[in-house]
Amino acid sequence: MDSFANLFREPFQFFTTILLSLLFPLSFLIISRLSVAHYLIDLVGYSKTEISNNCDLLIKFFLQVNPIFLHVLVSIISVAALSHTLTGGTSCFIKRTPEPVSRLRLYTAWFFVCILQICVGLGIEGSIAAGVDAYEIGYERGFLTRAIFFLGLNETMFFWSNIFVKPVVDDTVFGILQENRWIEKAALAMSFGGLWWWRLRDEVEFLVVVVEKKRDLLISIGLADFVGWWLYYLTVTIGMIKIVKTLVWLVYVMFGRRVVDFDNTDGDSRNNDEKDDQFHLKGYERSELVVNGIEEGCVDIDSLYSICGHNNEENTSDEQVRTNLLEDQQQSLSDWTQNHFLTNTVMPLQPVQIQSTIEAPTNDDFPPQVPAPANSSNEKPKPFSLASLELLSNYGRLSKKSSEENLCTNALSCEAHLENSHKLPMKEILRAAGERYIQYSTQRLDGFSMFIHPYGSALSGLCMEETRDVELVHLLLAAAEEVNNQQFHLASKLISRCMWVASDSGNPVQRLSYYFAKALEERIDRSTGRYTCTDEDHHLKYIKIMSLGTNSAFLTCHQLIPFSQVMQFAGVQTIVENVRSAKKIHLIDFNIRSGIQWIVLIQALAEKGDSPIELLKITAVGSIEKENFEATSNTLHSFTKSLGLPFSFDIVFVSDMKDFKKESVNIKTDETVAVYCNSILRTMLSKPDCLDNLMKVVRSIGPTIIVVGEVEANHNSPSFLNRFIETLFFYSAFFDCFEDCMDRCSPCRTTIEGVYFGEGIRNIVAAEAEDRFTRNVKLEVWRAFFARFGMVEEELSESAWYQAHLILKQFAQGSSCDLQKDGKGLIIGWKGTPIHSLSIWKFL
CATH class of the missing domain: 3.40.50.150 (Vaccinia Virus protein VP39)
Structure with missing residues (x-):
């Protein structure tokens, strides 16, 4: 029975150590999602009381309780890792010999591992429930910063694994601390690389980007935002120190070797004598250890060196393995960045005229197709809806200027807007959102984007409410495209994010987005078979609306x-x-x-x-x-x-x-x-x-x-995206008119928008074929x-x-x-x- 248990001890220890070690990089993922959630809450303007009243228990824990433990634990671990990286010393937690674990050390490690595991587990569930689990970014920071952060997080993760994870796992499985093996290090590094590639590389930079975005929007930066920003650059500092130490080590290996004078026979004899003495010493120590029963069956000379305290050769080998591993990961990250930029390049689009016709089952009713740009890397380009971009280009009247020229134009228009103190019309808000949607959403993963771009700061000239409105419409356009692509899971998350801000009693853009988001939800329900109401009921309701x-x-x-x-x-x-x-x-x-x-x-x-x-x-x-x-x-x-x-x-x-x-x-x-x-x-x-x-x-x-x-208006197009965009701009004019001509609290406005406009938007967006009677x-x-x-x-x-x-x-x-x-x-x-x-x- 003991032999059977021993057969599974090492694999169990191996996989458990890797899984628990990944808790630390996952904690950065949760902190990043917390930054996004608080950013969206600040945009909406929710108070803590409203969050407590409107959110379920899981989201409350994610937003209010989780940050307290997570920020403190991650900060302690990161500072300790920085100190370890600077001094190069080993903590009392790490011993090179197998020995029983001290109680204080074990209790401390258990506390950190358990608390971090609870925070990460509930944080992931809470972020999914809050709809911020895939909030990605279309703009990436400099590759050098990303690479250095990757190295720093990798180094901190290994520190977390050695200091906290291994004492818990080794004591549970073996009762003593075990030696670090190269296969464990390699497996952990590859697991971290996979986690980085899958999720971290797209979300972790919100720790910095959200702070910069809040600064541009003049939103107050809270303590949680500052801690996230500080942890990001603390990790970058650790990565820089690791790079410097690696370079110093390489210089030492290449130029600092001891030159051996082969002509000096005395030197040769001394070296031979030293080698013989060292050999006899090692043989004596090994024999003594075997006799005393401390190491039975030890056949690895490197293990003998570690037991006897002569670990110079092992340290050099470990350092070489880690250096090679980090170089391989950095090269892999570089290859990905090049391929990512090559395969996601979108050429400027030329505006085309789309004719309005009464719908008929002919090909003439469909808008002309624009050929996709050639892909220099011979890879299949990522599918992107060109029809929607063409129609948005027509509405936005976008020119073929460079991004720098667009930035200048936007900045000047924003200055004029501020000087005149006029409210930006809804049509201009939709145009700005459409322009950003075309220009800034070309580098996305899984259909998500945070809609922040290096030139997005041009919108900082707008007031906070107008900036929120632009981002809300941008979310709505992205959701419509995902619905058109039948990516209903991604579309539902975007719609859920829209509903954070959209409201049937808010400003015109919020009200407009509310009815369009509800219509997109119904279209998803129709496509997935969850729609229960019959269209005959809606048609009768529509007939009554006509009266x-x-x-x-x-x-x-x-x-x-x-x-x-x-x-x-x-x-x-x-x-x-x-x-x-x-x-x-x-x-x-x-x-x-x-x-x-x-x-x-x-x-x-x-x-x-x-x-x-x-x-x-x-x-x-x-x-x-x-x-x-x-x-x-x-x-x-x-x-x-x-x-x-x-x-x-x-x-x-x-x-x-x-x-x-x-x-x-x-x-x-x-x-x-x-x-x-x-x-x-x-x-x-x-x-x-x-x-x-x-x-x-x-x-x-x-x-x-x-x-x-x-x-x-042309609300009869067989193309869903064309019809959606036409309808969005058309009804935006109505909502803008109602805002200017009627009181926002008027029951008349509520009735007309909710019953008349709402039903029209619902039918145009959600229904198809004979069920779509609003044309x-x-x-x-x-x-x-x-x-x-x-x-x-x-x-x-x-x-x-x-x-x-x-x-x-x-x-x-x-x-x-x-x-x-x-x-x-x-x-x-x-x-x-x-x-x-x-x-x-x-x-x-």
């Missing part, structure tokens, strides 16, 4: 936001000009909502004294709840009655536009018909048969004029579509343009609303981002 115009939130939005009033006044002005001579006017509205758009028309017709009309008829066509139509009818009837205007209101309720027929509308021969389609045609893009039937019926009716108001295309696409039915576009009159400009002057933020002419139509935007289009049509 949102009947509630107070929409009416408040109509009063405060200029878009709807600009479209309505310009559209109504056009209708008035085309029906001014008619006695009976019939208006067909396919999305009447509250009917507020017809108040202006009714008032204008009532004031028409020269030739008063005989009848104004409005027919509301739709598939929303019939009660909403009736409420709108009552409102319009009351208003026309107060003005003495003959009025009739008909309701055509159809569950599906495929069932809509000409006979459904009661049209008299003496009526002049005008059709008003405001934001309704886009809802049928996912059902082409319904859209075709509607256009055929309208053509058979033969209206005098058709007013079409639609969303001016938008631009005016140029509608022109091509209307041409199929023999429709021609009419010029928007000068009076309509005047009405649009006049409305904008009534809003405090009207200067931020853009009115642009697109052919014969009108484009309404917000700070340069198109939002709506208005066009006038007739049948040939």
